Amino acid sequence: MIRIAICDNEKDARSYLSELVGRQQIEYQIAEYSSGEELLSANGEFDLLFLEMKLKMPGDGIKIAAAVRKKRWRKQPLIIFVTAYEKYVYDAFDVGAFQYLLKPVNEKRFCQIFQRAAERILSEEKRSRQLLVIQYAGASKAISLGCIYYAESQGHKVVLHMKDMELEYYAKIGDLEQELCGRFFRIHKGYLINLSFVERYSKTSVMLTNGEKLLISRYKYAEFVKTYLAFVEKEDKGA
DSSP states (O other), X not given: OEEEEEEOSOHHHHHHHHHHHHTXXXXXXXXXXXXXXXXXXXXXXXXXXXXXXXXXXXXXXXXXXXXXXXXXXXXXXXXXXXXXXXXXXXXXXXXXXXXXXXXXXXXXXXXXXHHHHXXXXXXXXXXXXXXXXXXXXXXXXXXXGGGEEEEEEETTEEEEEESSOEEEEEOOHHHHHHHXXXXXXXXXXXXXXXXXXXXXXXXXXXXXXXXXXXXXXXXXXXXXXXXXXXXXXXXXXXO
């Protein structure tokens, strides 16, 4: 799923871009904005932003893009400028624009640029699913999910039990559970395990491949079995 925003003060221009997006063979969500102010005040984040360079005056889209870049979003969107003012397109790259489209928008060029943007977005999304990014020692630290056996809740902290070390940082295990849903499962209020490292299990415990045995809540057992079997089937199919 690619989340798309279109910001242009011309309704027909927004509608045309939405129509072109709809012709692409990809799953998406789309939102339209008639001004930069409306875009910046919107809730939610986007993977891809089509931004008119002349919203109120020539070059105004650059200011909006700069404001977007200052947003403390989990990840920044790819920005594709749409403009009838070719002389301004080089300014677009000062705010990290991905590409630009000249009006009237040529459908063939749109398809080429959109395909490249979609490929990058989906590739980054796939890569991010293999990493856990945490705040540790005052900096961001990326950890491969394949190194984590399980996470343990200890008060206001989470302890990551990994192949070669343990790492403790401030976090809520409930938030981590939501972030890692699909590959990890919370078998107990204090344990979030990596399904890839399940060796065997019973109604009272789960044995991991590193030899550790963790208690499983009786209220979680049925859901765990269902989730784990679905996970194994998915892995066997190479999904």
